[in-house]
Amino acid sequence: xxxxxxxxxxxxxxxxxGAGAGLxxxxxxxxxxxxxxxxxxTLTVAIPGVPVTLDPINLTNHDWMAASQTIYxxxxxxxxxGEMRPQLAAAMPTVSPDKTTYTFDLRDNVYFHNxxxxxxxxxxxxxEYLLDPANKAxxxxxxxRIEKVSVINPLRVEFKLSEPYGPWLAFQTKxxxxxxxxxxxxxxxxxxRNAPAGLGTGPGIFEEWKPNEYISFRRNPNYWRKGLPxxxxxxxxxxxxxxxxxxxxxxxxxxxxxxxxxxxxxxxKKMANLSGGSRATLGGWFAINTNNSKPPFDDVNFRKAISHxxxxxxxxxxxxxxxxxxxxxPAPKGAWWYNESHDRAASFDLAKAQDLLARSKYPKGASFDLAxxxxxxxxxxKDAALVIQSQxxxxxxxxxxxxxxxxxxxxxxxxxxxxxxxxVNMSPGEPTYHLQNSLTPNQLLTKTVxxxxxxxxxxxxxxxxxxxxxxxxxxxSNLQAVLVRDMPMVWVGxxxxxxxxxxxxxxxxxxxxxxxxxxxxVA
Amino acid sequence: MLRMLLNRLAFSILALLFVGLLLFVLTRGVPxxxxxxxxxxxxxxxxxxxxxxxxxxxxxxxxxxxRWLGQLVLxxxxxxxxxxxxxxxxLLTETLPITLELVLFAFAFAVAVALPIGVLSAVxxxxxxxxxxxxxxxxxxxxxxxxxxxxxxxxxxVEFGWFPPGGFVPLSxxxxxxxxxxxxxxxxxxxxxxxxxxxxxxxxxxxxxGSEYVRTARALGLPRGRVLWYALKNALVPVVSVGAxxxxxxxxxxxxxxxxxxxxxxxxxxxxAVGQRDYxxxxxxxxxxxxxxxxxxxxxxxxxxxxxxxxxxAQP
Numbered sequence: 001x002x003x004x005x006x007x008x009x010x011x012x013x014x015x016x017x018g019a020g021a022g023l024x025x026x027x028x029x030x031x032x033x034x035x036x037x038x039x040x041x042t043l044t045v046a047i048p049g050v051p052v053t054l055d056p057i058n059l060t061n062h063d064w065m066a067a068s069q070t071i072y073x074x075x076x077x078x079x080x081x082g083e084m085r086p087q088l089a090a091a092m093p094t095v096s097p098d099k100t101t102y103t104f105d106l107r108d109n110v111y112f113h114n115x116x117x118x119x120x121x122x123x124x125x126x127x128e129y130l131l132d133p134a135n136k137a138x139x140x141x142x143x144x145r146i147e148k149v150s151v152i153n154p155l156r157v158e159f160k161l162s163e164p165y166g167p168w169l170a171f172q173t174k175x176x177x178x179x180x181x182x183x184x185x186x187x188x189x190x191x192x193r194n195a196p197a198g199l200g201t202g203p204g205i206f207e208e209w210k211p212n213e214y215i216s217f218r219r220n221p222n223y224w225r226k227g228l229p230x231x232x233x234x235x236x237x238x239x240x241x242x243x244x245x246x247x248x249x250x251x252x253x254x255x256x257x258x259x260x261x262x263x264x265x266x267x268x269k270k271m272a273n274l275s276g277g278s279r280a281t282l283g284g285w286f287a288i289n290t291n292n293s294k295p296p297f298d299d300v301n302f303r304k305a306i307s308h309x310x311x312x313x314x315x316x317x318x319x320x321x322x323x324x325x326x327x328x329x330p331a332p333k334g335a336w337w338y339n340e341s342h343d344r345a346a347s348f349d350l351a352k353a354q355d356l357l358a359r360s361k362y363p364k365g366a367s368f369d370l371a372x373x374x375x376x377x378x379x380x381x382k383d384a385a386l387v388i389q390s391q392x393x394x395x396x397x398x399x400x401x402x403x404x405x406x407x408x409x410x411x412x413x414x415x416x417x418x419x420x421x422x423x424v425n426m427s428p429g430e431p432t433y434h435l436q437n438s439l440t441p442n443q444l445l446t447k448t449v450x451x452x453x454x455x456x457x458x459x460x461x462x463x464x465x466x467x468x469x470x471x472x473x474x475x476x477s478n479l480q481a482v483l484v485r486d487m488p489m490v491w492v493g494x495x496x497x498x499x500x501x502x503x504x505x506x507x508x509x510x511x512x513x514x515x516x517x518x519x520x521x522v523a
Numbered sequence: 524m525l526r527m528l529l530n531r532l533a534f535s536i537l538a539l540l541f542v543g544l545l546l547f548v549l550t551r552g553v554p555x556x557x558x559x560x561x562x563x564x565x566x567x568x569x570x571x572x573x574x575x576x577x578x579x580x581x582x583x584x585x586x587x588x589x590r591w592l593g594q595l596v597l598x599x600x601x602x603x604x605x606x607x608x609x610x611x612x613x614l615l616t617e618t619l620p621i622t623l624e625l626v627l628f629a630f631a632f633a634v635a636v637a638l639p640i641g642v643l644s645a646v647x648x649x650x651x652x653x654x655x656x657x658x659x660x661x662x663x664x665x666x667x668x669x670x671x672x673x674x675x676x677x678x679x680x681v682e683f684g685w686f687p688p689g690g691f692v693p694l695s696x697x698x699x700x701x702x703x704x705x706x707x708x709x710x711x712x713x714x715x716x717x718x719x720x721x722x723x724x725x726x727x728x729x730x731x732x733g734s735e736y737v738r739t740a741r742a743l744g745l746p747r748g749r750v751l752w753y754a755l756k757n758a759l760v761p762v763v764s765v766g767a768x769x770x771x772x773x774x775x776x777x778x779x780x781x782x783x784x785x786x787x788x789x790x791x792x793x794x795x796a797v798g799q800r801d802y803x804x805x806x807x808x809x810x811x812x813x814x815x816x817x818x819x820x821x822x823x824x825x826x827x828x829x830x831x832x833x834x835x836x837a838q839p
Contacts, residue, residue: 407555
């Protein structure tokens with residue numbers, strides 16, 4: 001059934017009347033849900049979350065990027081280990097000495113699902129569409145520093161930025177997708193949102209979207225990566241309840257799931273017919289945004305005391321059973337920007353916490369409201385909140401937990417109404433995205449922290465312009481030193497990507513550090 | 524009869540108008556904007572304001588309501604979701620049959636089990652049959668539906684493999700597979716109402732079996748079965764009324780069952796819509812539920828008139 005079809009009132013009434021008999025309409029509404037191709041494998045995966053769009057320039061649900069990234073590709077991608085590598089580009093870009101011009105050479109063997117050959121013109125078109133304010137692309141602000149995109153030749157494209165801003169390369173992997181030139185004019189917005197058949201270069205061609213059920217794809221026979229994908233049909237099922245995802249896996253209804261229940265993960269992956277894996281992501285940060293403009297977080301020693309009073313290992317191991325990597329700084333242990341000494345400088349130390357509290361404006365302790373969202377996203381933070389409440393009570397700090405539905409939580413957060421808010425957020429695997437969002441002026445989460453950090457801003461700007469990794473490491477180390485000194489917020493850890501799969505049907509799979517697992521690579 | 528139907532129609536229209544307005548006010552009073560869902564967490568205040576302007580969400584609630592109502596009455600159009608862009612009519616066409624089938628199965632199952640239990644319990648009042656039925660009823664109303672659903676998934680589905688753990692298989696894919704996919708959810712939904720209806724049946728039947736006209740019928744030598752049938756007909760009047768209300772309530776309970784068993788029905792769509800602040804979906808689904816509630820109560824009244832002709836003459 002077309003997803004843009006609007007039945008008449010007559011059809012609606014007939015449907016209701018027919019449904020009163022209970023069964024009459026089912027043949028008419030029969031779907032491809034259980035149809036199997038004549039040959040070849042169908043890979044079925046189950047992920048949580050509710051997709052609202054497949055349009056890559058408007059997609060923000062991290063889990064459902066697994067769907068859009070099956071259809072669309074970018075110039076660059078992250079490999080499973082979190083290293084950037086070329087995708088539609090033939091090689092990593094050459095960058096001008098002033099770090100504002102990026103030139104990409106493109107692959108010559110790529111075709112869109114509609115048969116059109118991919119070229120620089122499509123890249124230019126896609127980015128210009130994204131950047132045009134009239135198109136109201138949700139992801140436009142992320143790429144706002146791109147001033148111009150030029151076609152040098154059919155296989156070479158150039159980006160000119162308004163200022164040095166290296167992170168934009170990483171943001172492509174999550175916040176963008178290349179579509180054919182002219183496709184936006186040739187198709188309605190609903191096509192990009194709900195039924196993007198023929199519009200990408202990726203391993204899967206969109207087939208069908210059944211709301212609250214699944215999205216299906218068929219194999220792209222002309223995919224430029226020869227031999228991939230190994231499946232003939234891909235079905236991504238939407239299953240929000242974690243125990244039901246496991247039930248589907250155990251009963252063989254799905255082949256692979258994401259976000260398994262942490263408590264059962266070790267047991268399940270040891271079962272004879274299942275396998276599993278997990279690894280810390282580079283961008284899934286779990287932190288407490290402490291509002292520096294509201295007591296008691298208006299005192300730096302109090303904030304430091306909180307950081308030192310939280311035993312992150314207990315949370316990681318007892319609450320999340322190892323599916324969280326503890327981190328007291330915005331850097332996971334596996335990241336190139338991780339600095340062990342800064343991490344240790346902010347880590348659990350009860351004596352230090354008590355000492356800092358004694359030196360703060362609140363030597364006798366204090367209380368604060370910790371807002372948390374009710375619904376899990378990547379991780380359920382409620383249990384961790386209870387543990388933190390207990391840990392902070394040891395230094396005389398009383399935590400009042402305020403649970404609310406995510407929309408309510410987030411609306412209050414962005415307005416700066418919370419004393420402290422704790423939640424999980426996901427970014428591409430690079431060091432600056434969350435820092436920009438929370439700790440720099442006029443960004444989405446600025447008011448959740450209200451941090452005034454000119455030194456940090458200056459270091460960030462240096463980092464944007466630095467593409468030598470060793471030099472960038474030093475810059476981010478200096479930045480973390482500032483964060484240790486100022487402790488504008490409290491980091492708890494980095495979430496793991498975790499997957500379980502059936503051995504009988506999934507022979508090759510590597511857990512992706514980006515959490516959004518790539519369906520292309522499942523064999 | 525005609526007068527009764529016209530009265531009910533007028534009342535129903537008033538009820539729908541009231542429900543619609545209440546929905547509008549309540550949904551728009553909840554914190555959080557659908558803009559944030561549609562545009563993403565990183566939407567700026569400017570983007571959100573523009574979105575609300577584009578979709579008329581910055582207009583007064585009454586104006587929005589009148590516009591929506593006009594579209595519904597004049598064009599039969601429930602509108603389009605401004606979160607997903609989908610037509611509400613299409614959504615209802617896809618999801619209503621699924622939820623309706625689930626509820627009908629659950630209701631039929633509940634009635635088919637509850638009536639015999641209630642009758643046996645009444646006929647054998649005070650015996651072990653009556654006590655067993657009472658215990659079953661207490662368990663039935665006490666067991667949390669969510670837990671029951673998880674147990675059904677855990678054992679009959681995963682452990683024994685008799686049923687799928689979730690999902691909905693349409694009839695076009697095979698009758699057996701279709702029935703298997705609906706069996707566990709229908710059971711989970713119907714158990715609570717078996718308890719309610721069986722107790723109602725028992726209470727009503729015990730009372731009528733003790734009444735004078737039944738004793739007279741027995742004394743006159745009428746067969747036991749016929750006496751029981753006469754008594755049951757009179758005892759069923761309150762049961763039918765409660766049954767009709769239960770049928771309506773089942774659509775609400777179906778929300779939990781559909782979520783748990785991953786059934787793409789209307790109740791599941793409502794749950795998603797609440798989280799997304801998808802006002803049009805919420806309004807469309809709740810409106811349909813209200814209509815079903817009204818129709819089922821009307822059907823119950825008509826059936827009761829057949830069961831007890833005194834009601835037909837007593838009511839306008």
